Amino acid sequence: MTHLLLAVCLWFSACSSSERDNLNVETDTTIQPEKVLIVYLSRTNNTKAIAEIIHKQVGGTLVALELEMPYPKDYKTTVDQVANENATGFLPPLKTKINSIENYEVVFVGFPTWGMQLPPPMKSFLKQYNLSGKTIVPFNTNAGYGTGSSFETVKALCPNSRVLDGFTTKGGVERDGIYFVMEGEKANKVENEIKSWLQKILQIK
Numbered sequence: 492m493t494h495l496l497l498a499v500c501l502w503f504s505a506c507s508s509s510e511r512d513n514l515n516v517e518t519d520t521t522i523q524p525e526k527v528l529i530v531y532l533s534r535t536n537n538t539k540a541i542a543e544i545i546h547k548q549v550g551g552t553l554v555a556l557e558l559e560m561p562y563p564k565d566y567k568t569t570v571d572q573v574a575n576e577n578a579t580g581f582l583p584p585l586k587t588k589i590n591s592i593e594n595y596e597v598v599f600v601g602f603p604t605w606g607m608q609l610p611p612p613m614k615s616f617l618k619q620y621n622l623s624g625k626t627i628v629p630f631n632t633n634a635g636y637g638t639g640s641s642f643e644t645v646k647a648l649c650p651n652s653r654v655l656d657g658f659t660t661k662g663g664v665e666r667d668g669i670y671f672v673m674e675g676e677k678a679n680k681v682e683n684e685i686k687s688w689l690q691k692i693l694q695i696k
Contacts, residue, residue: 502606521553521583522549522550522597522693523596523598524549524550524551524596525551525664526551526594526595526596526597527549527550527551527552527595527596527597527598527599528551528552528554528589528592528595528597528598528599529542529545529546529549529551529552529553529598529599529601530554530556530587530589530598530599530600530601530616531553531555531556531599531600531601531602531630532555532556532601532602532603532610532612532613533555533601533603534562534569534603534665535603535662535663535665535670536670536671537603537632537662537663537671537672537673537675538601538602538603538630538631538632539555540678540681541601541632541658541660541673541674541685542599542601542630543682544678544681544682544685545573545599545601545630545685545689548685548687548689549597549693551597551599552595554587554589555587555633556585556587556589556612556613556616557585557586558583558584558585558586558612559583559584559585559586560583560584566665569608570605573605573606573610573611574606575605575631576611577608577611581611582611582614582615582618583611583612583615584615585612585619586614587616587617587641589620592620592621592622593621595625596625596626597625597626597628598622598625598626598627598628598694599628599629599630600613600616600617600627600628600629600630600645601629601630601631601632602631602641603631603632603633603662604631604632604633604634604636604637604638604639604641607637607639607640607641608639608640608641608644609640609641609644609645609660610630610641613645614644614648617645617648617649618648620648622651622652623652624651624652625652625653626652626653626654626655627645627649627652627653627654627655628642628654628655628657628659628692628693629642629645629654629655629657629658630658630659631657631658631660632658632659632660632661632662632663633659633660633661633662633681634661634662634663634664634665634666635661635664637659638657638659642657645657655692655693656688656691656692658684658685658688660681660684
């Protein structure tokens with residue numbers, strides 16, 4: 492009888508421990524809006540639209556990444572400038588300043604694919620701020636050629652952070668004069684894809 496009571500006690504103890512573990516998992520994956528920062532770089536407003544959809548889902552602080560010296564409006568001139576920055580490792584100074592970044596636990600970083608790489612301004616952001624210990628969530632728009640090496644570069648520049656699987660979708664094709672496309676059916680489709688992505692990586696409803 493004593494052995495039976497001991498076994499029952501151990502069983503209840505194990506169940507209680509399991510319930511606590513489950514509770515911890517749920518608590519750990521609960522997103523606190525005041526702890527969320529969404530930083531994005533957007534030239535034709537497609538990445539901005541993605542950032543706004545994410546903001547709608549998780550809340551937080553939404554920040555557009557701006558440069559002290561903006562890129563030229565001419566597409567070809569900008570392409571040449573970015574290619575030179577990538578080749579030389581130049582990091583363009585940022586006009587945007589993030590106050591009290593230590594208060595944020597989850598940092599979304601959004602950007603287009605430029606030259607199959609992470610845009611130099613986003614490299615500037617990731618190198619300028621201490622993101623150690625934070626959860627980094629990349630998201631991307633591109634002209635149909637994919638993310639290139641951009642997601643891998645995010646991981647390389649955030650060696651002491653937890654970098655989650657990123658989201659990517661096709662945006663405009665500025666080279667061909669196709670600019671903002673995140674509207675109508677396209678916007679609805681992308682919003683549903685973002686919801687599924689967030690549910691998967693952050694386990695939120």
